[in-house]
Amino acid sequence: MPSDINFKLDEAAKLLSRTPSVIRTMLTSLPERWTSNNYGPKTFSPFDVVGHLIHGDQTDWVVRARQILETQNSEPFQPFDRYAMYETSRGKTIAQLLDEFEQVRGESLKNLTAMNITEAQFELSGKHPAFGNVTLRQLLATWVVHDMNHIHQIAKCMAHQYRDAVGPWKEYLSILPK
């Protein structure tokens, strides 16, 4: 079995800094149907995902980290609207969203660095609207896994566009639904 990796801020920040480039490389300069199609009812397209990641950086991760550090767990976090990008991305192109995500993520990481979080502060907690007490460490680890979740989802979505084109190989490709 693999060992669990303890959270380290420098590693987390390194991983977070790479996501805009990973996603840009996957999605830039493709015919629109590769970025605008989703993989079934109520799923996100790659276009939706990038808008969702931007909204998370603008309203969730750093905002909650700051709230934990500054308010001593007095108020629950604002709930995060997972579908806000259906409004906020309206009328934009995927190229605009990729640029915006890169810029917004850069800001987020600058803000994170400026917080100068100490090892002891990682154990400070905030109130999640559904889970109750969560620590700053858990919030930041979740930010990284949330990025991975959506890189994973973009790959799934793109693979799905060739779901019939692959013919019988579908059986070997776990990324496609059986």
Next chain:
Amino acid sequence: MPSDINFKLDEAAKLLSRTPSVIRTMLTSLPERWTSNNYGPKTFSPFDVVGHLIHGDQTDWVVRARQILETQNSEPFQPFDRYAMYETSRGKTIAQLLDEFEQVRGESLKNLTAMNITEAQFELSGKHPAFGNVTLRQLLATWVVHDMNHIHQIAKCMAHQYRDAVGPWKEYLSILPK
């Protein structure tokens, strides 16, 4: 529901050309435990995945495409050894494998271009050892989805390393097993 995207060689080649860069951005210059840990018994680590992709480019995709074009479906394909990288990657570093994958993929795409495949030739077929008749189009679409499958798997594997660090958020992160 999303529409299925018809296979187009120029789009497939574009997607295939990006995979080394996507994977390099995800994996380069990280502490080894991010690239060498897997996500459970009999699963691939990111290190395993890159070796597996190299082996596929060296022995499978282009070789089979050439066989379809040249031998008129007379012999079944050689079975692909999905575990060959446990031998072929031995003693190498992830940095070496990332370089090797970039180089090997570049060669594959040069060879693919040199084949000058016509629209009619996409319907030519070969004999898959398990599935029987498969077309050249299906083979090439599968190559793309196979890349996406493994980008998806690398993201899953990396997310898994923070499976405990995220605390209660695990419930919201579909990339982590429940």
